[in-house]
């Protein structure tokens with residue numbers, strides 16, 4: 323049987339599994355089906371507990387799980403030194419990490435504090451640059467880096483506010499990193515996912531209205547699932563997307579094409 327994906331046994335780092343609803347967990351399940359070897363990173367102890375519980379439930383034993391606080395450069399460096407030291411070569415990274423203060427995710431954007439703006443940018447956007455820099459030395463066979471974005475980066479979505487500006491910076495960083503890393507045959511792309519009910523989504527005002535609007539106006543007349551995001555992320559990590567870099571791929575039932 324032709325191996326189109328060429329991901330069997332490849333080492334993929336997945337950052338941002340908080341629980342079973344996380345997009346990153348949807349990605350992990352697609353990657354497991356393709357036979358990849360997954361390494362997980364987490365920030366909070368409760369996420370470590372959830373990851374261990376999920377790995378047991380889904381019968382994935384003894385996976386490498388490493389602590390990484392993306393707001394701390396030393397933590398990122400230590401995490402990737404540990405991962406590189408244990409697996410040798412890293413073939414892919416899924417960056418599914420973002421955060422903003424809840425008061426900055428509702429009401430008027432003009433009231434965003436300087437510290438709230440900086441925190442959202444540091445966690446949700448700068449962290450990709452630091453991760454790419456620390457992982458690069460271990461991506462000696464080339465590879466693929468994927469981050470998660472949302473339509474609010476490109477269009478105004480009421481309530482998304484400071485996270486929209488952070489995702490705009492993230493999407494632009496994807497393109498500048500694509501230029502830097504292309505010569506190492508490392509591709510950098512974003513998956514822009516439609517609204518999906520995750521733990522993080524609870525923090526964004528007007529989330530429920532958006533879900534309903536998508537069902538009415540998106541070309542596919544339905545919302546997308548983390549499994550569909552997982553499968554397209556798999557494709558973007560795989561040999562199938564070897565000619566694509568610096569791109570924003572929408573997995574959103576086509577909602578973004580509607581005016």
Ligand SMILES: CCCCCCc1ccc(Oc2ccc(Oc3cccc(O)n3)cc2)c(O)c1
Pocket residue numbers: 420421422423424425427471472474479480481482485516517518520521522523524525526527528529532
């Ligand atoms: C008004 C927009 C509705 C659709 C939002 C879709 C979406 C859902 C979740 C997303 O990811 C996050 C991640 C962290 C985040 O910050 C949070 C989350 C919960 C609590 C809190 O204090 N901050 C907000 C959104 C995201 O980037 C986009």
